Amino acid sequence: MQYALLIYGAEGRWEQHSExxxxxxxxxxxxxxxxxxxxxxxxxxxxSKSTTVRVENGxxxxxxxxxAETKEAxxxxxxxxxxxxxxxxxxxxxxxxxxxxxxxxxxxxVEH
Numbered sequence: 001m002q003y004a005l006l007i008y009g010a011e012g013r014w015e016q017h018s019e020x021x022x023x024x025x026x027x028x029x030x031x032x033x034x035x036x037x038x039x040x041x042x043x044x045x046x047x048s049k050s051t052t053v054r055v056e057n058g059x060x061x062x063x064x065x066x067x068a069e070t071k072e073a074x075x076x077x078x079x080x081x082x083x084x085x086x087x088x089x090x091x092x093x094x095x096x097x098x099x100x101x102x103x104x105x106x107x108x109x110v111e112h
Contacts, residue, residue: 002039002109003080003088007095008072009102011047017100025096032078032094041078072102079109 014022033041052063075097082088085106092104 001082003082004107004109005078005080005092005095006074006105006107007076007097008105009075009097009100010072013100028096037081039079039081043076044074047073
């Protein structure tokens with residue numbers, strides 16, 4: 001079964017770490033990305049550069065910025081193939097954001 005591991009963190013938290021710490025965490029993220037069971041993954045980039053689209057009365061309306069103002073924002077994801085939820089949770093616990101004050105939401109992917 002595939003699981004989406006949705007990585008949440010507070011903007012600016014990464015910058016609080018030294019360059020050496022950032023490099024070490026980057027290597028951890030890259031190792032997860034190289035795992036053969038990881039099917040996809042991405043850093044979603046700066047939250048401030050997002051655009052939200054809504055459709056009202058058939059007309060697309062755009063707003064600069066995220067969909068909702070929250071303490072933590074979705075910053076990236078991995079798509080992971082796991083035998084069961086426990087294996088996906090184990091991987092989620094290895095994601096640096098989970099121990100840096102952020103969170104990793106593990107959600108099963110429903111294939112259509």
